[in-house]
Amino acid sequence: MLKTNYKKIYSGNQFNVKAILEKLLQINIEGVVKDESESGRLAGFASAIPGEQDLYVHNDEAEKALEIVNNYIKEL
Numbered sequence: 001m002l003k004t005n006y007k008k009i010y011s012g013n014q015f016n017v018k019a020i021l022e023k024l025l026q027i028n029i030e031g032v033v034k035d036e037s038e039s040g041r042l043a044g045f046a047s048a049i050p051g052e053q054d055l056y057v058h059n060d061e062a063e064k065a066l067e068i069v070n071n072y073i074k075e076l
Helices: 014-026 036-042 059-075
Strands: 006-012 032-035 053-058
Touching: 006 014, 006 059, 014 032, 014 053, 014 059, 053 059
Parallel strands: none
Antiparallel strands: 006 053, 032 053
């Protein structure tokens, strides 16, 4: 299995991912978004329905980032 320095902290629609990213940036945490539907579109496989996005942060910041995610989910 491939070892990585990033941990997935959230999967959801692009609007929620963007909102969480903004909250993370306020506390100086950079997030990485993985969007399989966008990757497929760029490769020539058109999709009219956007899929879920995965949000990753560096392992060192995962605990703090998960607090932000949990608070955001409570607000919904």
